[in-house]
Amino acid sequence: MAELLLILPGLIEATVKIVGLVFLVILPMVAYSVYAERRFSALLQDRVGPNRVGIPFTKISLAGLGQPMADGLKFILKEDFTPAHVRKLYYWLAPALTMVPALLTCAVLPFGGYLKVPFVDEPFRLVIADLDVGILFVFAIASLGVYGIVLAGWASNSKYPFLGGIRSSSQMISYEISLGLSVIPILMIYGDLNLGSIVQQQHEHGWALLPVTLDGLKPVISMRDLALLVPLSISFVIFVTSLFAETNRLPFDLPECETELVAGYHTEYSSMKFALFFLGEYAAMIIGSGFAVTLFLGGWSLPFGLGSDGSDSLFWGLVGIGTFFAKVIGFILFFIWIRWSIPRFRYDQLMRLGWVFFFEIALFNILLTAAILMIFRQS
Amino acid sequence: MAIVVKRPKLNIFERMYLPAIAKGLLITLSHAIKRLRGQTKVTMQYPEEKWDSELPDYYRGAPTLVKDEQGRERCVSCQLCEFICPPRAITITPGEIPSGDTWAKVEKRPEEFEIDMIRCIYCGMCEEVCPEQAIFLRKDYAITGTTRAEMVHDKEKLYEIGGVREGLVNKWNELK
Known part of the structure; x- marks a missing residue:
C-alpha cells in the first residue's frame, strides 16, 4: 500500500500527459490535418475546398471546420464489410498495427521544456517518457508500422493489396537505413540519445540548422557551428526525404498508388478499419514532423536562444508548448505542400534513390561530421 | 521506320533534382498566394452567390x-x-x-x-x-x-x- 502511494503521483502525472498529448492534441490534430490537407491543397490548385460543414442544423459554416467531425461520423456509420476471402485474424489486426506504432512513438517526444504549475514545487518535464534511448526507441517502434501494411496486403488475399504490401515493405526497409544514418551526425554533435537533452542543447546554443545565439542584439555564430551546417543540411534533406518514404506520403506513396494499385494495401478495407489506415498515416506524419522539428529545428525552443525552458515560470513553459506545435504545424503544411507539387516516383527510381544515393551520401556525411568535429575539437 | 525521340539533355541543376523541386514548390506556392489574394477565379458559392x-x-x-x-x-x-x-x-x-x-x-x-x-x-x-x-x-x-x-x-x-x-x-x- 505504501509502495502504491509512492508511485501514485508519477502514475497520475503520466496519465495526465498521455491523455493530454495523445487524446487532446495528437488525435484532434490528425483529424484536422486531413482538413488542412484538403483546404491547403485546394489553395495550391486554385480551388475552394471543403468550406461548408460547420455547426450542425445551423447556417454557421466556420469555413468548414466541422468537416473532420462529419468525416469521422461518416466512417463510423459506414458498413464495416469484411470480404469472405480474407484471412480474418490478420485482416483485423493490420489496421491496429498501423495506428498503434504511430501513436506510440510520441511517448518520447518532448513537446515542451518544463511546466511550472502553481502550488507544485517541482516543474513537470513535458515529455511522457524521458528515455535515455529516445531516438533508438523511435526507430524501433516506427519500423513496426510496416507490419500493419504488410499484414494488410497479405491478409487481404487479393492482388493489388498484395503488391502494395510488398512495395511498402521494400520501400520502408530501404529508407529506414538512410533515415537512421542521417540522424547519426546529430547524435555525434550533441553526444546524447535523449531527445529532451538534444533540444535543451539546441535551446542553449541555437537550433541545429540555425546555430545563432544573440549577444545583446548582435548575432553570434561560431566557426564550428558554421562548418557543421554543411553536414547537418545534408542530413536534414535526407532525413526529410526518408520521412516522406517512411510515412508513405507522396512523392513516395507507392504502397497506395491509386493509379496503379487501386488503393494499394487498403483496397479491401472499408469503414473505420480503412479510417485507421488513413488516420494512422496522418498520425505518423504528425509524429514524424515532431521528430524532424525536435532533431533539426530546435523542438520547443525559440530561435536565437530566446526565452527560457519554463522551469521557473509557467509563461515560458506554455510558450515552449506553443512553439513546438507551431513548428509541427508548419512542417505538416510543408508535407502537404510537397505532396501537391511533386509527381510520384517510379518504383525503380525510388529504390535507386534510396540505395545508390541516400545510403552513400548519409555514410559520407557521417565521415564529414566526424572530420569537422575533429578539426574543431575542444581541447 | 523507327522514330528516334530526342531526349532533352539535362544540365547539372536539373539532374540534381532538388532545384527542380524548389521550382515546383514555388509554382504551387505562387498559385496559393494568388488564390489567397483573390486573384484567381474559383467556383461560385452557389446558393449564396448567383449568376x-x-x-x-x-x-x-x-x-x-x-x-x-x-x-x-x-x-x-x-x-x-x-x-x-x-x-x-x-x-x-x-x-x-x-x-x-x-x-x-x-x-x-x-x-x-x-x-x-x-x-x-x-x-x-x-x-x-x-x-x-x-x-x-x-x-x-x-x-x-x-x-x-x-x-x-x-x-x-x-x-x-x-x-x-x-x-x-x-x-x-x-x-x-
Whole structure:
C-alpha cells in the first residue's frame, strides 16, 4: 500500500500527459490535418475546398471546420464489410498495427521544456517518457508500422493489396537505413540519445540548422557551428526525404498508388478499419514532423536562444508548448505542400534513390561530421 | 521506320533534382498566394452567390405562358407546342371562349395547360413554334419540388412565372 502511494503521483502525472498529448492534441490534430490537407491543397490548385460543414442544423459554416467531425461520423456509420476471402485474424489486426506504432512513438517526444504549475514545487518535464534511448526507441517502434501494411496486403488475399504490401515493405526497409544514418551526425554533435537533452542543447546554443545565439542584439555564430551546417543540411534533406518514404506520403506513396494499385494495401478495407489506415498515416506524419522539428529545428525552443525552458515560470513553459506545435504545424503544411507539387516516383527510381544515393551520401556525411568535429575539437 | 525521340539533355541543376523541386514548390506556392489574394477565379458559392444578373437574354429557362397588355391570354390552344415538344412535356386541354366575352372573336383558349417540368428539356421549340407568341422560356432555372405532382406546372403557375409580355404582335386588337 505504501509502495502504491509512492508511485501514485508519477502514475497520475503520466496519465495526465498521455491523455493530454495523445487524446487532446495528437488525435484532434490528425483529424484536422486531413482538413488542412484538403483546404491547403485546394489553395495550391486554385480551388475552394471543403468550406461548408460547420455547426450542425445551423447556417454557421466556420469555413468548414466541422468537416473532420462529419468525416469521422461518416466512417463510423459506414458498413464495416469484411470480404469472405480474407484471412480474418490478420485482416483485423493490420489496421491496429498501423495506428498503434504511430501513436506510440510520441511517448518520447518532448513537446515542451518544463511546466511550472502553481502550488507544485517541482516543474513537470513535458515529455511522457524521458528515455535515455529516445531516438533508438523511435526507430524501433516506427519500423513496426510496416507490419500493419504488410499484414494488410497479405491478409487481404487479393492482388493489388498484395503488391502494395510488398512495395511498402521494400520501400520502408530501404529508407529506414538512410533515415537512421542521417540522424547519426546529430547524435555525434550533441553526444546524447535523449531527445529532451538534444533540444535543451539546441535551446542553449541555437537550433541545429540555425546555430545563432544573440549577444545583446548582435548575432553570434561560431566557426564550428558554421562548418557543421554543411553536414547537418545534408542530413536534414535526407532525413526529410526518408520521412516522406517512411510515412508513405507522396512523392513516395507507392504502397497506395491509386493509379496503379487501386488503393494499394487498403483496397479491401472499408469503414473505420480503412479510417485507421488513413488516420494512422496522418498520425505518423504528425509524429514524424515532431521528430524532424525536435532533431533539426530546435523542438520547443525559440530561435536565437530566446526565452527560457519554463522551469521557473509557467509563461515560458506554455510558450515552449506553443512553439513546438507551431513548428509541427508548419512542417505538416510543408508535407502537404510537397505532396501537391511533386509527381510520384517510379518504383525503380525510388529504390535507386534510396540505395545508390541516400545510403552513400548519409555514410559520407557521417565521415564529414566526424572530420569537422575533429578539426574543431575542444581541447 | 523507327522514330528516334530526342531526349532533352539535362544540365547539372536539373539532374540534381532538388532545384527542380524548389521550382515546383514555388509554382504551387505562387498559385496559393494568388488564390489567397483573390486573384484567381474559383467556383461560385452557389446558393449564396448567383449568376442571375449575368444570364444572357437568350438563356433558356422554364417555359411559361404570357398575357398581353390587356390581360388577354395569348394562347389560343392551337396545340402546336404540344405536338412539337420532343419529350412530350406539354398537355393542353383546349376550350371555347364564351360568346359574351370581350375576346370572343379569338374563339379558343386553353382550359388547362400543363408542362411537366420533370420531362421538359428546355429546348425552346415550343417558343419557336408558337404562332401567337404566347409561350416563352424565362430565366428561371431552379425548378424544384418534393413530389412529381408539384413538378407539373399548371396554367395558373405558368402565368404567374410568365407575367405580361408587351410590344409583340397584336393581331387581335384591331377590328378586322
